Amino acid sequence: xxxxxxxxxxxxxxxxxxxxxxxxxxxxxxxxxxxxxxxxxxxxxxxxxxxxxxxxxxxxxxxxxxxxxxxxxxxxxxxxxxxxxxxxxxxxxxxxxxxxxxxxxxxxxxxxxxxxxxxxxxxxxxxxxxxxxxxxxxxxxxxxxxxxxxxxxxxxxxxxxxxxxxxxxxxxxxxxxxxxxxxxxxxxxxxxxxxxxxxxxxxxxxxxxxxxxxxxxxxxxxxxxxxxxxxxxxxxxxxxxxxxxxxxxxxxxxxxxxxxxxxxx
Amino acid sequence: xxxxxxxxxxxxxxxxxxxxxxxxxxxxxxxxxxxxxxxxxxxxxxxxxxxxxxxxxxxxxxxxxxxxxxxxxxxxxxxxxxxxxxxxxxxxxxxxxxxxxxxxxxxxxxxxxxxxxxxxxxxxxxxxxxxxxxxxxxxxxxxxxxxxxxxxxxxxxxxxxxxxxxxxxxxxxxxxxxxxxxxxxxxxxxxxxxxxxxxxxxxxxxxxxxxxxxxxxxxxxxxxxxxxxxxxxxxxxxxxxxxxxxxxxxxxxxxxxxxxxxxxxxxxxxxxxxxxxxxxxxxxxxxxxxxxxxxxxxxxxxxxxxxxxxxxxxxxxxxxxxxxxxxxxxxxxxxxxxxxxxxxxxxxxxxxxxxxxxxxxxxxxxxxxxxxxxxxxxxxxxxxxxxxxxxxxxxxxxxxxxxxxxxxxxxxxxxxxxxxxxxxxxxxxxxxxxxxxxxxxxxxxxxxxxxxxxxxxxxxxxxxxxxxxxxxxxxxxxxxxxxxxxxxxxxxxxxxxxxxxxxxxxxxxxxxxxxxxxxxxxxxxxxxxxxxxxxxxxxxxxxxxxxxxxxxxxxxxxxxxxxxxxxxxxxxxxxxxxxx
Numbered sequence: 001x002x003x004x005x006x007x008x009x010x011x012x013x014x015x016x017x018x019x020x021x022x023x024x025x026x027x028x029x030x031x032x033x034x035x036x037x038x039x040x041x042x043x044x045x046x047x048x049x050x051x052x053x054x055x056x057x058x059x060x061x062x063x064x065x066x067x068x069x070x071x072x073x074x075x076x077x078x079x080x081x082x083x084x085x086x087x088x089x090x091x092x093x094x095x096x097x098x099x100x101x102x103x104x105x106x107x108x109x110x111x112x113x114x115x116x117x118x119x120x121x122x123x124x125x126x127x128x129x130x131x132x133x134x135x136x137x138x139x140x141x142x143x144x145x146x147x148x149x150x151x152x153x154x155x156x157x158x159x160x161x162x163x164x165x166x167x168x169x170x171x172x173x174x175x176x177x178x179x180x181x182x183x184x185x186x187x188x189x190x191x192x193x194x195x196x197x198x199x200x201x202x203x204x205x206x207x208x209x210x211x212x213x214x215x216x217x218x219x220x221x222x223x224x225x226x227x228x229x230x231x232x233x234x235x236x237x238x239x240x241x242x243x244x245x246x247x248x249x250x251x252x253x254x255x256x257x258x259x260x261x262x263x264x265x
Numbered sequence: 266x267x268x269x270x271x272x273x274x275x276x277x278x279x280x281x282x283x284x285x286x287x288x289x290x291x292x293x294x295x296x297x298x299x300x301x302x303x304x305x306x307x308x309x310x311x312x313x314x315x316x317x318x319x320x321x322x323x324x325x326x327x328x329x330x331x332x333x334x335x336x337x338x339x340x341x342x343x344x345x346x347x348x349x350x351x352x353x354x355x356x357x358x359x360x361x362x363x364x365x366x367x368x369x370x371x372x373x374x375x376x377x378x379x380x381x382x383x384x385x386x387x388x389x390x391x392x393x394x395x396x397x398x399x400x401x402x403x404x405x406x407x408x409x410x411x412x413x414x415x416x417x418x419x420x421x422x423x424x425x426x427x428x429x430x431x432x433x434x435x436x437x438x439x440x441x442x443x444x445x446x447x448x449x450x451x452x453x454x455x456x457x458x459x460x461x462x463x464x465x466x467x468x469x470x471x472x473x474x475x476x477x478x479x480x481x482x483x484x485x486x487x488x489x490x491x492x493x494x495x496x497x498x499x500x501x502x503x504x505x506x507x508x509x510x511x512x513x514x515x516x517x518x519x520x521x522x523x524x525x526x527x528x529x530x531x532x533x534x535x536x537x538x539x540x541x542x543x544x545x546x547x548x549x550x551x552x553x554x555x556x557x558x559x560x561x562x563x564x565x566x567x568x569x570x571x572x573x574x575x576x577x578x579x580x581x582x583x584x585x586x587x588x589x590x591x592x593x594x595x596x597x598x599x600x601x602x603x604x605x606x607x608x609x610x611x612x613x614x615x616x617x618x619x620x621x622x623x624x625x626x627x628x629x630x631x632x633x634x635x636x637x638x639x640x641x642x643x644x645x646x647x648x649x650x651x652x653x654x655x656x657x658x659x660x661x662x663x664x665x666x667x668x669x670x671x672x673x674x675x676x677x678x679x680x681x682x683x684x685x686x687x688x689x690x691x692x693x694x695x696x697x698x699x700x701x702x703x704x705x706x707x708x709x710x711x712x713x714x715x716x717x718x719x720x721x722x723x724x725x726x727x728x729x730x731x732x733x734x735x736x737x738x739x740x741x742x743x744x745x746x747x748x749x750x751x752x753x754x755x756x757x758x759x760x761x762x763x764x765x766x767x768x769x770x771x772x773x774x775x776x777x778x779x780x781x782x783x784x785x786x787x788x789x790x791x792x793x794x795x796x797x798x799x800x801x802x803x804x805x806x807x808x809x810x811x812x813x814x815x816x817x818x819x820x821x822x823x824x825x826x827x828x829x830x831x832x833x834x835x836x837x838x839x840x841x842x843x844x845x
Binding site: 071079195199203257 | 375600
């Protein structure tokens with residue numbers, strides 16, 4: 001039964017309408033935004049709303065075309081073709097979500113081109129066939145324009161086949177709502193965490209590669225729900241993951257102490 | 266608080282490091298925090314917040330937050346404050362108004378405990394520093410500021426504000442613009458005592474100068490014995506292969522520094538005498554000195570993204586590897602073998618796939634940063650050359666580190682042949698951290714440029730510590746080779762020679778000149794056939810750096826193969842000769 005609960009997503013701008021329109025027209029979607037701002041959750045919510053299965057592929061730099069499309073395996077003296085996740089989505093008409101697409105090699109992402117434009121086809125050279133995408137198939141990629149993407153940027157030819165939706169960290173009131181919903185903590189604690197997150201996001205230099213995302217705030221909130229002191233939770237879930245540098249860590253601890261009042265329960 | 270919250274880093278880090286991040290987050294720009302005089306109220310000069318190091322943590326926190334809020338709100342704008350000079354009571358009234366205004370305006374961003382100090386009634390009476398100023402000078406009744414507001418010292422803020430670019434001391438400058446402002450800043454040498462010592466480390470009677478004199482005096486007398494024993498053989502052998510000349514002879518010197526014994530390493534290198542067309546053996550002594558920590562906010566947080574993108578593509582080719590346990594294609598030969606083994610009832614090898622693997626990154630880069638006095642000259646594009654070079658060095662180092670290359674950064678300058686000083690800002694095995702930034706911020710231009718010795722030392726360090734097949738030496742310099750007995754064509758020829766030695770060792774050389782006024786002809790004379798480029802500013806570097814790196818590495822590759830061949834044939838020759 002819990003499968004039917006829609007994923008919790010609070011729209012901030014027009015992203016839901018844009019996604020709906022792109023899906024209806026069979027266009028591919030590129031989600032841009034910093035890590036932990038809710039890209040994956042947004043896709044889950046949209047897949048649920050549109051009633052399509054969701055196939056997620058977490059991209060990494062060893063991801064090859066064969067990992068997406070499929071490959072021959074040896075089985076009992078025979079070669080057997082096994083579909084990859086992309087092929088499965090094309091056949092079933094599912095939403096195929098390639099998380100952190102820039103992590104994949106560029107020669108891998110080229111296979112997406114005929115799928116992402118008007119052709120909506122997947123050529124499978126090893127089988128010598130070309131699959132037409134079933135209706136309902138939608139290609140969604142996520143892309144973090146910040147730190148991760150710099151090693152290999154997305155090719156322009158890939159980018160221009162997509163509709164871009166830009167996501168960012170939600171405004172304070174929405175983020176507070178998210179924390180309350182996700183971790184079932186009270187408003188007061190959520191306010192403190194959101195303020196702390198906002199302060200860290202204002203830091204421009206200071207040796208932090210990434211700022212505190214909604215995801216780490218939720219993690220901190222959940223630790224609190226599990227009985228941890230708010231300060232300890234923030235140290236463990238926010239400061240620790242952001243940096244290894246002892247000086248920056250100490251600075252973050254001090255910020256946490258400043259923004260978080262003691263909750264001695 | 267339970268014991269789990271006691272983290273050891275708390276103890277190590279002083280007051281400044283603890284609060285700097287918080288202060289920067291609130292003020293929206295890099296801000297330092299320092300312990301001020303005990304018992305004095307907190308204040309700020311617009312760049313550093315001074316708080317009482319002995320007061321309670323909660324009080325310190327409030328003071329930091331309030332001073333940072335004042336800076337964010339533009340309350341410490343020198344243009345406003347200079348009207349308050351020598352008016353202590355008006356300043357107090359101004360502080361009260363501005364403090365409450367800043368806290369109220371920022372109430373959504375501040376820690377809740379501090380917001381409670383704000384008095385919205387007082388805050389309502391003013392909407393800008395200017396209107397606060399008018400109210401403060403007037404005669405209306407204004408409540409005294411709470412103790413946690415500290416004080417405003419109009420004249421001290423003014424001094425800093427005037428020395429620096431107008432606006433940086435006061436109103437909030439958005440981070441992107443601020444980088445531009447920082448780059449244009451004149452070198453503010455007058456600001457601290459440490460700076461003065463660094464500015465001329467060997468000259469005169471400074472403590473470091475005295476230490477070095479003693480140190481180098483010892484070097485000449487005590488060092489001649491032990492290393493000399495194997496030096497002649499090395500020199501005769503190296504007449505065939507120039508590259509071996511570069512190997513350093515290490516001298517261990519014991520010098521007393523305030524009564525204690527220190528061991529400092531000196532490296533000895535030859536120098537090329539273009540007039541006699543021969544080397545002067547053991548001519549230059551290179552000493553590695555620990556760089557002083559400086560102000561890391563001086564290093565603009567450069568945008569290394571385009572640099573990283575350019576550098577990431579170097580040396581990452583995809584190779585197809587056979588007989589892998591997994592992969593995207595079947596390796597037919599392996600599969601056939603597999604079935605042969607199965608049919609023969611022996612033990613089959615199950616690795617029957619072909620996998621495309623990206624070869625691992627195999628590059629180490631040593632960046633040599635020229636910190637001689639000529640870098641202190643003003644550049645064609647604003648600011649001084651040194652600041653441009655430092656920001657280029659910081660960006661390059663960060664970008665290379667982030668794409669996973671081994672990278673080191675050394676500053677260098679000289680004062681005659683026996684005092685070539687290199688400052689390891691980041692050694693190969695150090696990680697890029699805030700320490701790297703503060704060391705880089707501590708470098709100040711001074712002294713001369715014995716390029717050749719620095720290049721030889723860089724090349725030899727790369728050779729010893731690089732640890733990768735492909736090595737690259739990047740020299741960031743204005744190309745003005747000048748030192749005692751190292752003038753004009755002599756210096757230029759030696760620098761050129763040192764670069765060609767490095768290339769023979771298979772080290773790629775790339776010389777970059779950022780924002781310098783040296784003309785292209787002079788650069789060509791010094792850098793010779795090495796890949797070199799001059800850029801007006803750091804931003805322009807990213808677009809060209811990829812091809813430059815590739816060209817430098819390519820030349821080194823060719824040279825290395827050629828010199829290996831030559832070495833092998835000369836060795837063969839000598840074997841034949843010794844045989845006869």
